Amino acid sequence: PGVGKTSLIGALAAASGHRLIRINLSEQTDIADLIGSDLPVPEKDSQGVSRAAFRWCDGVLLSAIKAGDWVLLDELNLASQSVLEGLNS
Numbered sequence: 001p002g003v004g005k006t007s008l009i010g011a012l013a014a015a016s017g018h019r020l021i022r023i024n025l026s027e028q029t030d031i032a033d034l035i036g037s038d039l040p041v042p043e044k045d046s047q048g049v050s051r052a053a054f055r056w057c058d059g060v061l062l063s064a065i066k067a068g069d070w071v072l073l074d075e076l077n078l079a080s081q082s083v084l085e086g087l088n089s
Helices: 005-015 031-035 060-067 081-088
Strands: 020-024 036-044 050-058 070-074
Touching: 005 020, 005 070, 020 060, 031 036, 031 060, 031 081, 050 060, 060 070
Parallel strands: 020 070
Antiparallel strands: 036 050
């Protein structure tokens, strides 16, 4: 710990022209935070009446992958078993 691993990866990403997304994992991290989920969003129908609807929202990991960014999963040892299994699948 504390020897510059994250800084080294950041420098490599910058030198290669990639954006680095650092995701700090913990016991509270859920796989839906990383991949995404359906979230409620307000919508108006054709008459202008507000109604509840759900729309898929990409998580931080999926957004980074789609953008072609480099992803650094930091503190992987703190992630729960379900998050590790979800990442592995």
